[in-house]
Each structure stands twice: as C-alpha cells, then as structure tokens.
Amino acid sequence: MDISVVERLVQNSETKILQIILDGLGDIHSATGQTPLESANTPNLDKLAKESSLGLVDPIFPGITPGSGPGHLALFGYDPLINDIGRGVLEALGIGLTMKKEAVYARGNFCTLDENKIVLDRRAGRIPTEKNEKICEKINIILKDYKELDAKVYTVKEHRFVLEILDDKLDFRLNDADPQKVDLPYKYIEEKLPEAKQSADKINKLIDYILKGINGDRVNGILLRGFARDPGLATFEERFKLTPIAIAQYPMYKGLASLVGMTLAHVGPNMIDLAKALEENWNKGYDYFFFHVKKTDSYGEDGNFEAKKHVIEEFDKIIPAITKLNPDVILITGDHSTPCPMKAHSWHPVPIMIYSKNVRADNLVFSEKNCRLGSISRINAIYEIPLLLAHSGKLDKYGA
Amino acid sequence: MDISVVERLVQNSETKILQIILDGLGDIHSATGQTPLESANTPNLDKLAKESSLGLVDPIFPGITPGSGPGHLALFGYDPLINDIGRGVLEALGIGLTMKKEAVYARGNFCTLDENKIVLDRRAGRIPTEKNEKICEKINIILKDYKELDAKVYTVKEHRFVLEILDDKLDFRLNDADPQKVDLPYKYIEEKLPEAKQSADKINKLIDYILKGINGDRVNGILLRGFARDPGLATFEERFKLTPIAIAQYPMYKGLASLVGMTLAHVGPNMIDLAKALEENWNKGYDYFFFHVKKTDSYGEDGNFEAKKHVIEEFDKIIPAITKLNPDVILITGDHSTPCPMKAHSWHPVPIMIYSKNVRADNLVFSEKNCRLGSISRINAIYEIPLLLAHSGKLDKYGA
Known part of the structure; x- marks a missing residue:
C-alpha cells in the first residue's frame, strides 16, 4: 500500500497529533464473554470514545500476526512488507x-x-x-x-x-x-x-x-x-513534515521510534510518568507525539486477563491529564492484538478510535464489540498517519 | 493484492481446515424484505454462527461480478486479476x-x-x-x-x-x-x-x-x-504446505480444485453425500478440505427463492455431521452472490463466517444483514486462506 501521495499533500498547520499505542490491546472473548477492554472500568475513555470514530485495524493484512517491529512500522506509516527491519537490528x-x-x-x-x-x-x-x-x-x-x-x-x-x-x-x-x-x-x-x-x-x-x-x-x-543494518528509513520529518517525539518506556519502542527520526523523551517507569513526559514536552515545538503503553501486551502474553484489564484502567486514569493539553487529534489503538487466551501476538484486528473536533463521532464506548460498528470500519494500519494528518488539518486536498 | 509473505510464514501444525462454499450464496432482499439465507430455517448454522466472526467478502473488488473461475481462484488465495484461467480451459x-x-x-x-x-x-x-x-x-x-x-x-x-x-x-x-x-x-x-x-x-x-x-x-x-492452456498454477502444497482434498460434485469445481493441486474425493449426488465424503476422507492425511455446494447458485440463476432457501436448509441439516469431526477452523461463504431477483451472478459482497476456538465471536446469526455488523467487516476473498491458516495455527509471526 503506497501512501506516498500523502507526502506531497502535507501542509503546515499549528496543530498537534497524539498517537497512543496500547501495545497488544486487541483481545478475543474469554469465558466471561468479554475482553479486557470490554470489562475494564474506563469512564474517561468511554467519554472520549463517544466523541470519536471507532473501527478495527489490520497491522499487515487479514490473517497476519505481526511482531513489534512490523506492527509499529505500519502505524508509523511505513509499509512493513517493504521496509523490513532485520532481526539483528x-x-x-x-x-x-x-x-x-x-x-x-x-x-x-x-x-x-x-x-x-x-x-x-x-x-x-x-x-x-x-x-x-x-x-x-x-x-x-x-x-x-x-x-x-x-x-x-x-x-x-x-x-x-x-x-x-x-x-x-x-x-x-x-x-x-x-x-x-x-x-x-x-x-x-x-x-x-x-x-x-x-x-x-x-x-x-x-x-x-x-x-x-x-x-x-x-x-x-x-x-x-x-x-x-539500520534500514535507513526516511524520517517522519522528511515524509510528513512532522516534528516527532516518542513518549515510550521500553528500549524496543524507543528504538523503533528513533529509526524514523523521533526524538526520545525522558520518561519514568510508571503510567503517570507517561502523562508527565507528555505534558513536559507538549510545548517544546513537537507536533507529533508517539505515546506507548507496554504492559497491555506483557499481560496479554502472560494470559493475565485481570492484569491487562488493570493496565487499561490505569491508562484511563491519566486520560484527563492528556485531554487537558487539548491535542487536535488523539488516536488510540494497539500495534496488534495479544489475546489473553492465546498468550501471544495474534492476527485479530485491533480496536482503534480517533478523537478530534472534526471527527464523525459514533457515540459508542471503546470495545472490540463496538469497534465492529464504527465509522472507521476495518482499515490497514498504514492509514493511521494519513488519518491523523487529515484530522489535524495537515493534509491538503488531492487534485482540484 | 500480494499475499506471498504468507508462503514464507506457513508452518506445520496438526490442525484441519474446512472451507465451505455455498456457491452464489449472497442475495439481495426480495419483496418479502428477506434474502434466502435470512428466511431459511437454520438452527445448526445459527448456533455455529453465534460462535463465529461474521463479515462480507468481495471476490474481486467492489462492483466486479466474477465468473466461477475467478471467484474460486480468489478464495483459494490466487489473485484472479493476475492468474487468468482462459475460457477454453x-x-x-x-x-x-x-x-x-x-x-x-x-x-x-x-x-x-x-x-x-x-x-x-x-x-x-x-x-x-x-x-x-x-x-x-x-x-x-x-x-x-x-x-x-x-x-x-x-x-x-x-x-x-x-x-x-x-x-x-x-x-x-x-x-x-x-x-x-x-x-x-x-x-x-x-x-x-x-x-x-x-x-x-x-x-x-x-x-x-x-x-x-x-x-x-x-x-x-x-x-x-x-x-x-492449463495456467500452470503453483499448487496448494507448494504455496501453503497444505495437503488438500476437494469435496465437490460438479465438474467445473472439481476442475478448478485440480488446477491448484487438490485431490478429488469421490462424492455421491446428494447433500448428505458431501457430508459422507468429508467424513470418509477426514482421517486420510488431508489438512485442507474444500467443500462445495452447487445448488444455491443454480436456483439463484433460476430466480427460485424458495428452492435456494431450501438448499440452505438442507445444508443446515448436515452441519452436525460436519462439526462432529471437530475441524479446527470452519469458514462458510460463497464464491460470489447470485441474487434471485437478478437470476445471475452479481457483484454484491458475499456473507462469510469463520468459526474456530480462537475466533473473536460476534454472537450473531448468519445473514446478509448481520454480516454487515461482524468483526470481519469487509475483506477481499484473497484473505480467506491467510485467515484459515491463522486460525488453525499454521502461520508464524511476521517479523520480531
């Protein structure tokens, strides 16, 4: 999927983009008939989701289970089937x-x-x-x-x-x-x-x-x-005219962010530290913020439903600190699903929500069940960056 | 749509795949406001569907009406726009x-x-x-x-x-x-x-x-x-490491199956004979079963709503004989729609359901109306094989 036309259409705009990745977010229904996302108590997320477009995302294409590398490349707007990051790297x-x-x-x-x-x-x-x-x-x-x-x-x-x-x-x-x-x-x-x-x-x-x-x-x-070797990817700045910073705690994701030219923020080890780092860097000239929560994936891999649900609830608690910064667009999704019953990454499409003042709001709370019904329908992860740029007023019209 | 990465990711697994094609299954709403699938009495299919993911399939792409050849090539994982089977063949x-x-x-x-x-x-x-x-x-x-x-x-x-x-x-x-x-x-x-x-x-x-x-x-x-000439397609075995058998009654579909290297089962002329042939061949070393029901299409072409509905009800009766074999994944769909009011193949997307123990279940019965709401959303038929391989544990992760 070639999205290079986006690079020609990017225009400047005094807006800020926030892409939040809850790693391995997607799940399948457990014995209780619910996923961690569905069973978590998330009043702040629910409120935000109701004003958002919902949908499902394929990191690669239907049926393909991605590793963290290809999963992130895709949501950064780099076709993971073309831009292969070697295992050594x-x-x-x-x-x-x-x-x-x-x-x-x-x-x-x-x-x-x-x-x-x-x-x-x-x-x-x-x-x-x-x-x-x-x-x-x-x-x-x-x-x-x-x-x-x-x-x-x-x-x-x-x-x-x-x-x-x-x-x-x-x-x-x-x-x-x-x-x-x-x-x-x-x-x-x-x-x-x-x-x-x-x-x-x-x-x-x-x-x-x-x-x-x-x-x-x-x-x-x-x-x-x-x-x-370093795959030598064109940077975010070069491709999308964005000045990006990564708010991430784990080396792998900081590394992936640095491959596309993101600055790496200093972040403490807890959930609240992610919000703090975002706030600290909010007015330092960046207009794209990659925000990465790791533990949803870790507990999925452990098959620990309650712990995965708890991470989502912890994330919910920092949402007010995030929304008070007034990002022009907030996208929340995962890089892939990591269903607790499978204790592994999977191919299941990942819930996504996009919030902005010009979004087509679905008035639904964020869950696998509702994401089936959302305005975004089912898209490939490669389109996340175009959608973020569009909702933040950074994409010009294509053709007259 | 290049799915060749799938060929690199295929791994062995002691699981069995069943892909059931109700030829020309999809329909549009008749004067009664229902399609044959919606009006058929199908208790077994309903039960299975509730534990399945639902969605819609485009055989080629939106708007394109396929013949039987391209329709089947697509759901066998061969891009029908590239792999052209000549009319003579x-x-x-x-x-x-x-x-x-x-x-x-x-x-x-x-x-x-x-x-x-x-x-x-x-x-x-x-x-x-x-x-x-x-x-x-x-x-x-x-x-x-x-x-x-x-x-x-x-x-x-x-x-x-x-x-x-x-x-x-x-x-x-x-x-x-x-x-x-x-x-x-x-x-x-x-x-x-x-x-x-x-x-x-x-x-x-x-x-x-x-x-x-x-x-x-x-x-x-x-x-x-x-x-x-014979297009000389790479076989199922070569591409997907599957040992395939076709449970089909009509020459055209047996022929299409043989083009991709499937063994052809001996099958009697009735609906129950399909189930019998499946059972007879279930433990003979095959791990992929193509199961083809022709009459849904024939009666669609005749514009015979009641007869098409009856075929679906006849199919429903053999579902217990199929599920008792415990396939690891069951996919049910058509190769295209054949709406009774049109008496011809059409471009309308085809209902699909995928059942397996690791599926994201939608708790919906199988119908054109519900398939709009399912987790699969709308996919291209070329992704049926990747999804079947994924749900049966036969696909390794892409990248680390």
Whole structure:
C-alpha cells in the first residue's frame, strides 16, 4: 500500500497529533464473554470514545500476526512488507543500542558444542544473565586485539546477546550461523549472494576467534542470526513534515521510534510518568507525539486477563491529564492484538478510535464489540498517519 | 493484492481446515424484505454462527461480478486479476476433462453459415445435446486422419463443445474465430502477436478441414473462442504446505480444485453425500478440505427463492455431521452472490463466517444483514486462506 501521495499533500498547520499505542490491546472473548477492554472500568475513555470514530485495524493484512517491529512500522506509516527491519537490528534496538550507520548487527545465542562441534544445546542451558555479562566482557577484551574486524558483543539476557560489527563495507546478505536444531554440526555463515562471500568469510574467521576465546565448558559456542543494518528509513520529518517525539518506556519502542527520526523523551517507569513526559514536552515545538503503553501486551502474553484489564484502567486514569493539553487529534489503538487466551501476538484486528473536533463521532464506548460498528470500519494500519494528518488539518486536498 | 509473505510464514501444525462454499450464496432482499439465507430455517448454522466472526467478502473488488473461475481462484488465495484461467480451459474443466499440460483448449459453438460463409445463426438453432454428440463423434473420426494437428472435440451441451489440440508448441495468443454477431462473414483466427501467426494458420487449416467434414445443412460451421492452456498454477502444497482434498460434485469445481493441486474425493449426488465424503476422507492425511455446494447458485440463476432457501436448509441439516469431526477452523461463504431477483451472478459482497476456538465471536446469526455488523467487516476473498491458516495455527509471526 503506497501512501506516498500523502507526502506531497502535507501542509503546515499549528496543530498537534497524539498517537497512543496500547501495545497488544486487541483481545478475543474469554469465558466471561468479554475482553479486557470490554470489562475494564474506563469512564474517561468511554467519554472520549463517544466523541470519536471507532473501527478495527489490520497491522499487515487479514490473517497476519505481526511482531513489534512490523506492527509499529505500519502505524508509523511505513509499509512493513517493504521496509523490513532485520532481526539483528530489532534485538539491538531492544537493548537500547543507538543504531550506528556503519554497523551490522546480529542476534546471538551462547550455545554448547561437543568436541566435534556438534550443537548439544542451542541455549547453553539458558545461563543466567550475570554469566552472560561476564562472558561478553571477556569476549570484548579479546576483540580489542582483533585487527580484522571492529566487533563488540552486548548482553541481552540469559543466553542471548547482540553482535555489532562496525564496517560500512560488510555485506549483510548472509544466512544464519545456526543449524536450528540440536545434534547437528555447527553451521558457519554462508552468503546469500556471491557478492557477500568475502563478508561471510570475514565473519566466520571472527567466529573462530571468539570460539577460541570463550573456551568455557558449557558455553563454548555462538550462534548468529538475522544479520542486518539500520534500514535507513526516511524520517517522519522528511515524509510528513512532522516534528516527532516518542513518549515510550521500553528500549524496543524507543528504538523503533528513533529509526524514523523521533526524538526520545525522558520518561519514568510508571503510567503517570507517561502523562508527565507528555505534558513536559507538549510545548517544546513537537507536533507529533508517539505515546506507548507496554504492559497491555506483557499481560496479554502472560494470559493475565485481570492484569491487562488493570493496565487499561490505569491508562484511563491519566486520560484527563492528556485531554487537558487539548491535542487536535488523539488516536488510540494497539500495534496488534495479544489475546489473553492465546498468550501471544495474534492476527485479530485491533480496536482503534480517533478523537478530534472534526471527527464523525459514533457515540459508542471503546470495545472490540463496538469497534465492529464504527465509522472507521476495518482499515490497514498504514492509514493511521494519513488519518491523523487529515484530522489535524495537515493534509491538503488531492487534485482540484 | 500480494499475499506471498504468507508462503514464507506457513508452518506445520496438526490442525484441519474446512472451507465451505455455498456457491452464489449472497442475495439481495426480495419483496418479502428477506434474502434466502435470512428466511431459511437454520438452527445448526445459527448456533455455529453465534460462535463465529461474521463479515462480507468481495471476490474481486467492489462492483466486479466474477465468473466461477475467478471467484474460486480468489478464495483459494490466487489473485484472479493476475492468474487468468482462459475460457477454453474453464469449458474443458466444466465437462470434467483432465487438463493435459501439452494441450490448448477452446470453447466451440456449432453454427449455421450460408453459402457465402455469412453467419446466419451463432448457435445453429440450439441443437439438442444428442445431435451435438453425433456430430462430435463424426468429427473425431475424420480428425484421426488429420496429420497436421492432433485434435479432438468434446460435447458440452446443445450447440457447445470443447476443442482440444495436443501440441506443446502451439501459441495460444489468438483472437476468437467468431464475428460475435449474425449476418457478418465468418471470421478466421488472427494472431494477437506476430509470434502466433504460424499457430493461427495451423488452426485455420484445421477449421477448414472440420467444416468440410461436418457438411450438415443447419450445422455447417464452428465458432472457436477463448484459446487457452492449463495456467500452470503453483499448487496448494507448494504455496501453503497444505495437503488438500476437494469435496465437490460438479465438474467445473472439481476442475478448478485440480488446477491448484487438490485431490478429488469421490462424492455421491446428494447433500448428505458431501457430508459422507468429508467424513470418509477426514482421517486420510488431508489438512485442507474444500467443500462445495452447487445448488444455491443454480436456483439463484433460476430466480427460485424458495428452492435456494431450501438448499440452505438442507445444508443446515448436515452441519452436525460436519462439526462432529471437530475441524479446527470452519469458514462458510460463497464464491460470489447470485441474487434471485437478478437470476445471475452479481457483484454484491458475499456473507462469510469463520468459526474456530480462537475466533473473536460476534454472537450473531448468519445473514446478509448481520454480516454487515461482524468483526470481519469487509475483506477481499484473497484473505480467506491467510485467515484459515491463522486460525488453525499454521502461520508464524511476521517479523520480531
């Protein structure tokens, strides 16, 4: 879905856009016949919703379950089927690394190999994070003496780490160094295209160097997957003439926001801190605010209906602090559904509501059931930004 | 609509998919204010629908009336605007011919020409099928002696037949041998592209040979249209890792199913035979079942409201036999609408319901009116397969 005409139609306007993502918001009906959103007590949200248009959103297209990366790209107005963010980059964003333009990133697992380099355990017994940190420290020391590549590893957690290689010539079109299953021989990297052969060779040498350096009994190998670079996306400013700021608490979402050129606000750890950060930054020249609530997704993944419902109720309590800022348009949705009964992301379309003074109001409260009936009907997430720009008076007419 | 990402995300899962097509299901409101689906007494369907997501489906896009070929291609997940099945092939499928990879097929009409080869009757007075059979027999006898092309004709009905030419070099980019109107001169085949000239010449020679051979007073000419080959579609197995079987009674639908690589079940002629065939094949290693009910369309074409309604009620009676097999997902829809007041296929969106344990249930019975209000909203038929795969746990997440 090509929305590039939007870029030609964007015009200046003294208005402010607020896009609120309750991560994994959508749900399916539990035994009680209700979803967390339907059963939550949300007087402020209800009031706002009645003056809003409601609908349902497909992050990718019907049936596709998105990860956080594609889910957010879509609602930022970037087609996630075209703009692929590699796994290595996502893992790096997830631990808060600042993307370096010249870097290649890969996801790493510490693993266990036998004397013949047969993979015995792809996760090295899920070592504790502290052990991981010590091993990374050790590897980084020996990497300082390695002349052929400028590489560094970063702890994620348990057996997981990120490998960063600073080399703007390195070709990242590489297959994974991972046999995917245990009891198979260790697999070195292979190039996906002949042009990447030299890069594959270089990284395989680096792997051997690291393997020699680890030399632990249980942790004696590394698997590397998802080689990728910063996708080099055009920024929000370039595409939509917006000056964006991200009000987000978790590294992954801050990272995704930074990929499209958003400034990152300083935000404390609680729900109220999100509202505070929004208020603090409201009059600092930004006209687009990405506002991200993580825990709806976390509790969905845990299958914890009550906790997910509680997060929605906590969010409801900060709505007055948000509306008193008078955003010209407020959009509330999720990046995907995370139904409690499934304990995972899903393909179910996500409730959306758009509030502004010029919206076609549906006079319905915000719920999966009502969103079926709303004026927005069912749209693709890629249209959220055009709708936000439109409702805030930032889109000129197309044609005469 | 490119759904190819689905092919990358398909994963194995011990689940079974049932896609039920009530051909031409959708209707518009008659004088009674109801459609056949709305007025039918369907207690079993109602019960299932209440635990399902409802919606509306566009086979192609709003406003486009599909034939059976494009209608089915779409709901099999093949974009019907890209994957064109030629008319010759459809006509051959419709009489149950097994596609030969080296063959070119054309639809034929027996017609009446005057002594100057002016077309007097494009259908030769709609001769009875028995007469058609005798003429075809006669033509096939003389074609055995024809050395330049290996050709054969097959009776369809009345004045219609299929021409099959076995020649894998023949270029089928040919215009029709048909002036389209009476009182115009007979029109030989012309090539659409210069490369096809030799093929056009060959078939025109064949036409002259057949014309000489027919030599009947009323039936003395043939019109040929829609030259085409087996489109060579990637199979269901190749695209979706599914092992599919078609539970269908009519040649056209069995033929369409076989084009995408489905096994064809042996099915008796009645509604109950469909349920029996489903049960017989349920545990034979298939994980996708295409289930086709024809008569909803036939009675729609006849404008017979009561009979169409009765077919839906007959279908309702076999639902318990279907649900007792415990399909992981059941989708019920049509390939297009065939409104009784119009006595023809139409562009109206088709009711759809999807039942599975992880569906967002709408608690509504299945009808055109309620489908407007369902969670599925309005989707394109191309998304039926992604949704079936998703609900049956056969689709991995897209991105991290």
